Amino acid sequence: MDSIRFNEEDFNGYLEQLIESGRLDLMQSGITKLVIDKGYDALSPKQRKVFDYMIDTNTVESCERCACDIPWCEMLEALDNGGYCNYCQHMMEKLEDE
Ligand SMILES: [Zn+2]
Known part of the structure; x- marks a missing residue:
């Protein structure tokens, strides 16, 4: 998933849906909440890795x-x-x- 799509306006809504859906583990949902609050750019490289993996396993590219x-x-x-x-x-x- 291209991180350029993280800037689309309904991306945060999807992150909230993901947290509610129970698909994420504790660490993933913690980092996802951080992205909702502060944005992807605020993550450390380590957190980005976790978030990128979470997105790759919870999205359909096309x-x-x-x-x-x-x-x-x-x-x-x-x-x-x-x-x-x-x-x-x-x-x-x-x-x-x-
Ligand atoms: Zn189609």
Whole structure:
């Protein structure tokens, strides 16, 4: 995951969702809270390593079907549905219904 996307406005919202979801261990959620409060730039190199790993294991880089960037507000859903954006998930559900 490119850290440039950490600057997108709904990134902090996703971090809060991650903490609430119970997916993170104690150290990961502590560092994630720090990023919400102070930003990624405030982390030490060691903390960045933990945070980067957490992000890599809790995000989908791009949609499996259309290859678009998954918006942060859809990321948690994409993790659960196999890596699809909302649009593709919707389209696939529609196809299954027919
Ligand atoms: Zn898609």
